[in-house]
Amino acid sequence: MTLLAVSALLATSAAASPPPSYSYHDIAFVTVIGHGSVRSLPHGIRCPGACRAVFVRGTHLRLVPQAAAGWRFVAFRSRWCGEGSRVHCAFDLISPHECDGGACPLGAFGVRAIFAREAAT
Secondary structure, three states: OHHHHHHHHHHHHHHHOOOOOOOOEEEEEEEEEOOEEEEEEOOOOEEOOEOEEEEEOOOEEEEEEEEOOOEEEEEEEEOOOEOOOOOOEEEEOOOOOOOEOOEOOOEEEEEEEEEEEOOOO
């Protein structure tokens, strides 16, 4: 009878606690070359100032540049948003590495925003 009571108690306590859930995060960061600013949607990056932020893995991130007076935006450079001149850079924060047993390192997604001085007339 005692063995049955202990088994029932263990079964009840095991059923009452949910399995652990993990929330994986990635870091997105921006390096500005020249003079300008970059902000992210969703909010988190507002560079210069806050040039990196932590987001939940899988977030769709969009980066929008704004050139300073006398400067123009040239291009974003990264392996995530491609090469070349673009008005914005957008990608999903999905890391290519596997997570094992819930121990998953932070992924890092770096983007360079390049601004050039306007030509004098």
